[in-house]
Amino acid sequence: MQAWRVHDNGEPREVMRLDDVPDPVAGPGQLLLRVRAVNVNFPDALLCRGHYQVRPAMPFTPGVELCGEIVALGEGAQGEVGARVLATPTLPAGGFAEYVTVDAATVLPAPDALDDAQAAALHIGYQTGWFGLHRRAGLRAGDTLLVHAAAGGVGSAAVQLGKAAGARVIGVVGGEDKARVARELGCDVVLDRRGDNIVGAVKEATGGRGADVVYDPVGGDAFAQSVKCIAFEGRIVVVGFASGVVPQAALNHALVKNYAILGLHWGLYNTYDPASIRACHDELTKLAAQGTVKPLVSERVPMSGAADAVQRVADGVTTGRVVVVPGQPEGDAR
Known part of the structure; x- marks a missing residue:
């Protein structure tokens, strides 16, 4: 072969x-x-x-x-x-x-x-999104979800899962072609990191509150922007570092603003809680049958x-x- x-x-x-x-x-x-x-x-x-x-x-x-x-x-x-x-x-x-x-x-x-x-x-992208948004961040209907790289493979899954959960989704992309894709995916607000002031735009879109949950597969500047526009008791889910830059979190800032930084390594669920993988797959299969995620x-x-x-x-x-x-x-x- x-x-x-x-x-x-x-x-x-x-x-x-x-x-x-x-x-x-x-x-x-x-x-x-x-x-x-x-x-x-x-x-x-x-x-x-x-x-x-x-x-x-x-x-x-x-x-x-x-x-x-x-x-x-x-x-x-x-x-x-x-x-x-x-x-x-x-x-x-x-x-x-x-x-x-x-x-x-x-x-x-x-x-x-x-x-x-x-x-x-x-499989991996949607399972990662489901565990990150639901099990780690406790996403609720009505929350504002900020998704970095919203038109990419990992980000697009998070956008669809966020919408399925009843969240208001703000997608960050790079370029007009990707902005168009993010809109088609259902993002309520689309921001272009190449020209928009991400922090200011998120605060404006949320009436100054900021994002309740941030889904970050990028790291680097994306994480730096996220901590500046995270809401009180917000949750930042760290999924990966596609930018190639692993950010250094200022924990005093997390303390002062009362937000949480949550790591998500999906593969560990295979080791510590394999039954949860099948339960998640069953839920994703239902959402796919309904046409909610694709x-x-x-x-x-x-x-x-x-x-x-x-x-x-x-x-x-x-x-x-x-x-x-x-x-x-x-x-x-x-």
């Missing part, structure tokens, strides 16, 4: 190579999946660069979430051949491949309401375009989700 592999650390476009490798075989407790769609995530780029918290042995295949079809069961594994499932494969054998093995106990049923590419994009898939690219897709996500020039579809014909990116 073919699989994209990283042999050296560097920029994705330079270090990802499409190799011919042996077909994997499902071991005890595992499922063999035919990969139907792989969602591109920012951590895929960090893995290529060697900047992620996990450093798999080389050569490794990136691709941290996918929608696949069960084709074989290992000894003791439960599942139904032909079923569509969502999976987070264990590195070094990630999802940018034609086939992959996964732990049968960790797969989730793919929602019937979503196609393969949409389903592949529902992953914004801006591009579906063939297998040959995976390295370029990861690079463009890393460069921040994409909107929504870019999904690699191994069965898509060459030259049919859309």
Whole structure:
């Protein structure tokens, strides 16, 4: 089979190579999946660069979430051949491949309401949004939610989940094209970080109160702006640092303004509370069936375009989700 592999650390476009490798075989407790769609995530780029918290042995295949079809069961594994499932494969054998093995106990049923590419994009980003907004920040109907990078993969999920919860959503984006996407997603107010005074605009939009909840996958200047426009007893959810800058929080400022800084590492729920992952998925499946949430898939690219897709996500020039579809014909990116 073919699989994209990283042999050296560097920029994705330079270090990802499409190799011919042996077909994997499902071991005890595992499922063999035919990969139907792989969602591109920012951590895929960090893995290529060697900047992620996990450093798999080389050569490794990136691709941290996918929608696949069960084709074989290992000894003791439960599942139904032909079923569509969502999976987070264990590195070094990630999802940018034609086939992959996964732990049968960790797969989730793919929602019937979503196609393969949409389903592949529902898992990590939406689970992160749900846990961040509901379990960590306690988002309530009527709250004002400020979402940084609102037109991106992680941000777009938070916008939809915030609207589903009855929040008023302010989206921050970079550029008019992304502003248009944020409006289409349902943001009540859209701010362009390239020209708008974010702090002043948030205060104006909230009558001086500020945002009750901030969802920040960016870090850097985005975090610095957030602490200046957070409401009394507001909650800032730190999701990641796409800017490449990890901010240094001034805890005396958090004390004086009575706001909370909350970290969100979704993967730890797999370790400490795995049942909550399935409960969240059940809720997301209901929202998808209702049409309340629907992953914004801006591009579906063939297998040959995976390295370029990861690079463009890393460069921040994409909107929504870019999904690699191994069965898509060459030259049919859309």
